[in-house]
Amino acid sequence: MNKLKILIVDDNPDILDLLEATLEDEYEVIKANKGSELFEELEIGKPDIIVLDYMLPDTTGIKICQKLRNNPLFINLPILMLTGKGELDDKITGLNAGADDYMVKPFSPEELIARVHMLIRRSTISLDANPLTRLPGNISINIELKRLLNNKKKFAVLYLDLDNFKALNDYYGFDRGDRVIKKFSRIIIDCLQKKGTTNDFIGHIGGDDFVVITSIDNAEEAAKLIISTFDKTCPQFYDESDRIKGYIETKARDGNLKQFFFVTVSIGIITNLYRKFSHLAQISSVGAELKRAAKKISTSNYTIDHRTD
Numbered sequence: 316m317n318k319l320k321i322l323i324v325d326d327n328p329d330i331l332d333l334l335e336a337t338l339e340d341e342y343e344v345i346k347a348n349k350g351s352e353l354f355e356e357l358e359i360g361k362p363d364i365i366v367l368d369y370m371l372p373d374t375t376g377i378k379i380c381q382k383l384r385n386n387p388l389f390i391n392l393p394i395l396m397l398t399g400k401g402e403l404d405d406k407i408t409g410l411n412a413g414a415d416d417y418m419v420k421p422f423s424p425e426e427l428i429a430r431v432h433m434l435i436r437r438s439t440i441s442l443d444a445n446p447l448t449r450l451p452g453n454i455s456i457n458i459e460l461k462r463l464l465n466n467k468k469k470f471a472v473l474y475l476d477l478d479n480f481k482a483l484n485d486y487y488g489f490d491r492g493d494r495v496i497k498k499f500s501r502i503i504i505d506c507l508q509k510k511g512t513t514n515d516f517i518g519h520i521g522g523d524d525f526v527v528i529t530s531i532d533n534a535e536e537a538a539k540l541i542i543s544t545f546d547k548t549c550p551q552f553y554d555e556s557d558r559i560k561g562y563i564e565t566k567a568r569d570g571n572l573k574q575f576f577f578v579t580v581s582i583g584i585i586t587n588l589y590r591k592f593s594h595l596a597q598i599s600s601v602g603a604e605l606k607r608a609a610k611k612i613s614t615s616n617y618t619i620d621h622r623t624d
Contacts, residue, residue: 318343319435322362324353324379325397326372330420334366337424338431350374361388364435366427369398369409377412384413391442393434397422447493448500450519456526459516460595463528471534473617474583474602475503475541477523478610482575483552486565495552495578496523502544503527510537531586538582538617545580546615553577581609582617589623 321342323334326349335344345362347353349372356362365383369376376396383389396414398405406417415434418427443452451459463470477499484492500517503525507515516528529537550558557563567573583605585598592598601620609618 319363320345320360321364321366321431322347322353322356323366324348324350324371324376325366325368326370327368330368330397333424334427337427338366341428342431348372350379353379357389361392364393364395364431364438366395366397366431367414369396369405376414377408380409380413391438393438395427395430395434445519445521447496448519450500450517450525452519452521456516456518456520457595459518459528460598464592464594469531469587471529471531471584471586472598472602473527473529473534473538474585474599474606475525475527476581476606476610478579478581479575480523480578482563482565482567482573483578486563486575487552487554491552495549498548498552499523499545499580500525502548503541506537506540506544510540531588534584534586535617535619538584538619542580542582542615542617549577549579576613579613579615581606581615583609584617584619586620589621591624 319342321338322345323331323338324347325331325334328348331346331348335346338344342363345356347356351373353365353367367376367379371379376398380394380396383392383394394414395416395418396409397418397420398409399420409417415437416430418430439458440451440455443454444450445452460472477495480492480495483495500519503517507517507527507529511527511529511533514530515533516526518526518528520526527537553563562574562576564572564574583602585601585605605618605620609616
């Protein structure tokens with residue numbers, strides 16, 4: 316597995332050596348001792364994070380931050396600023412210039428590593444977050460699933476999908492569809508707070524597809540609560556005349572007019588209680604299979620996999 320790249324910039328050779336020794340086990344470390352070298356390294360390849368000194372021989376960390384934040388390529392690049400100054404005004408100036416975090420020298424290597432981890436994690440989540448729901452996206456979902464596989468712990472994964480959502484979206488327009496997606500995400504979050512654990516994970520694959528990772532003991536109860544809550548809420552997204560009819564009429568995928576009943580929820584629940592998973596593709600494949608089985612029933616429902624290897 317390729318290491319993330321970290322660019323460290325400081326004019327003090329001792330500080331550079333200390334930074335390198337602290338970070339080289341986890342990261343590919345690139346060193347620079349002045350601003351011009353930093354920009355030369357950026358032309359070669361974009362690092363995943365920059366650890367930047369406040370004062371450099373040819374410029375300041377403030378000016379570098381401002382320049383990077385004005386460049387679309389680097390606007391989201393995490394920057395941790397180091398300085399020998401501890402005054403509040405200097406910290407505020409650095410943060411206002413675009414630094415994401417601030418440490419005063421001398422620093423603890425353990426704290427430095429923790430802050431680097433935090434900035435990378437925050438950056439990954441921010442860039443990966445779904446713009447509509449702000450829930451973690453596919454990158455974060457895969458990271459969480461890989462972590463579970465590596466830990467070899469028991470878990471349950473819920474793959475959630477809305478049926479007849481495209482018909483509602485086509486019939487009423489994207490604004491109405493966005494309201495449904497946002498409400499559905501809120502329902503998932505609220506239900507997991509009631510029936511889940513503090514370690515649960517909720518991700519938004521995209522569109523009307525979501526993922527929940529929870530404990531095996533809580534999986535079915537969470538699925539039942541999500542379904543019952545959504546079914547009670549769903550009619551409010553339809554105009555009164557359509558609620559009275561119980562359906563909408565719009566073009567199907569084949570171009571012909573068709574009656575579509577209210578949006579329902581299909582959930583496929585996968586666990587590693589009876590079978591072992593060695594990679595992500597196995598989990599997503601079984602999840603898709605279970606969702607297809609759940610969709611064969613016209614009402615909201617869930618399917619749980621009890622099969623063994």
